[in-house]
Amino acid sequence: MSDTTRTSEPSTRRSSVRRAGRARPILLVAAAVYLALMVAWAVLPGLFAHGDPIVGVATDGLQAPSAAHWFGTDATGRDMYTRVVFGSVHTLVTALIAVLFGLVFGTGIGLVAGSVRGVVDAVLMRLVDVLLAVPSLLLSLSIIIVLGFGTTQVAIAVGITSVAAFARLARAEVMRVRAMDYVEAAFASGGSFVSVLLRHVLPNSLTPVIALAALQFGTAILSIAALGFLGYGAPPPTPEWGLMIAEGRNYIATSWWLTTIPGVVVVLTVLAANRISTAISERNRA
């Protein structure tokens, strides 16, 4: 008995490895399709949902998911599916701006710090350390309080929290690439500091940074939803995902779909962004 289990064990393990290997591209395709759907929702919400995300039919309040209302309805009778579709633009655009903000400023700081070194590096990195020292949610909240409420303000607030991660990664990559022979060779063949930096160092350090950007996209969505949940994001009745989860909280005992379905949409978006980030860094390694 024990003999048979022992001999069969390696073969099962091998086949499960094979299965995982085959499943991997399927997961990646699923992630890409899902994100593409989210983008389509954001760009052309009217094509996917015909109702009104703001004004509901009061008599249809708190209906469970059905053929007529895929995601159910909320207390004021608004169709949740319509609200989720129209909400995607708020969440995705805010997340995109946040990531771009972090990417541009973080990579810029990292590039300067990693290539100039010396005092500039020390000063910039201590500033980054300060950013890292403050909890990111607290930092976002303080920035929103300073900048005021609004989509752009939320985006900047979330973006600033990711500057530190981008700066650290970009600096490490720049320092790695800076030590390569081909960078020295570029200087030897007469390249000026800036031209070598832009032509050789930056492009060769960018791949892991792009992978981090995809990862940060997921994190940013989560942060934006969290800020919305706390009431620091878009004001009601905006169909923002985090705000929707917060609004549904009061009905969680009776109407599970109000929090669960937007929650699942957020989770899936984050997971899809993670999967794509992994694919980018894997391709980089290969």
Added chain:
Amino acid sequence: MIQKQLAGWNASAPVVEVDGLSIAYSGRTGDTAVLHDVSFSLGRGDTLTLVGESGSGKTTTAQALIGLLAANGRITHGSIRLGGLDVTEWSSKQWLRLRGSHIGLVPQDPHNSLNPVRRIGDSLAEVMNLHRFGNAPATRRRVIELLERVQISEPELRVKQYPHELSGGMKQRVLIASAIAMRPALIIADEPTSALDVTVQKTILDLLDELRAESGTSVLLVTHDLAVAADRATHVIVLKDGRVQEQGPSAAVLWHPQAQYTRALLADAPALSAAVRTSDDVRAQLALSQHAEPVVVVNDLVQVFSRGRTLPGLRAVDSVSFEVRRGMTHALVGESGSGKSTIARAVMGFQKPTSGGILVDGVDMTSVSGQQLRQARRRLQMVYQNPFGSLDPRQSVQQILVEPMSNYRIGSARERQQRMLAALDRVSLPATMAAKRPHEMSGGQRQRVAIARALVLEPTVLVLDEAVSALDVTVQASILELLSEVQRELGTAYLFISHDLAVVRQVAQTMTVLSHGVAVESGITEDVFASPQHPYTVTLLDAIPGRRAQSRAL
């Protein structure tokens, strides 16, 4: 005493019998056969050398003999018998009893082969514990005995040290000690010295020889260096593209080669070829250029590296002076840490020396910076050791070769294109290469591109920092041929930096020998070879592989 408990191991059978062995690696595009119908046998106390270039299948053969083929590797045909046991179909579990106890492995790179967080003594005890050598005190005694055997000083101290506290040569000795711990019948040494300095290489190979003579252990030595094979082996197998080109007793193979490929290899091996020029030729050449100013003058160069506040600075280069004349080659020779690369970087203006002067084509490299330095580099180019690291992986060959010209705003776009193609042609690469990227090329092709990039600006001085050390011997020979052709046609002066004295003898008219940053000897290369003055130079010359075999043959 250690008992050989393995059932079926026959001490009187040949240690290795390989019959018609073929191996294939499976990949995305199907199976790739890497070894075809290889047969040989290795008797007790013999040394068999597998010689070949990268990709010849020599390492695959060695891996198959110890059951460590890569996961996608598979024996498609033939059989392997070790000590009379047919191990062809063995599972990884069966191999465990053989590895370490009957077969010892000495890996290629000692720097990455010891667990950095384990003490030397624990690393050595591991193999003995795996094979139940004995109780703790007995194991400890054996560890000390082994370290003494491989000639490591102060073994009681070493067992408590960590790998980073030991030099490369000492680490390789520890690994040899680990390989012989269980008195194996066979030691497989895969390029055991290619990561080590030449003088260290000699002592390590001597040690392996001694162990073989004293305990009757057989040695399978894998090497790309024909000269090493010539010195050490009783039998030689020459492999190319997974096929045996020639095999037999080493004297027969090396001095009366039958196969075309063996002859080519022998002709390309710098250590086994004779001098290419006499010192009188060089003296005449030097006399001719006497009135002209040397293109590189290094005078009393000192480079001190700070080692923190507590330690005194490290004098990496200590009062070194030499000259390179127009159209000639001067070699800087030394082992790792001798300061030769530091000098190269100072000459290139990448690093300001602590004191001393460097004149390149009349420009003082120690004082220029910014634009002046950029202009000076137009006449001063460099080729790096590793062609895999010196080309930007994102650029095409065309972009690589055009970039220096656009940096100096030379010519129109069309002229640059023409010069790019001319440069490719000069290094004997087809014009179709222009569209390729580095990862699509072989090491030799990449090094040609690196040389083309250096030549496209038509420099007066080319610094070659170990420029052929990472290449296979036939590729090395063709690159050296290319370099001397360029020198003849363009009159470029070379500062040739190398640890390989045999190569230096082929290319350099004059040389400087460096040891720990000090120039211990300099002069005309042939004079130094004929009558070395400094004891360090004598040691270096003695360590050149192939010398033993040559003196035996004479």
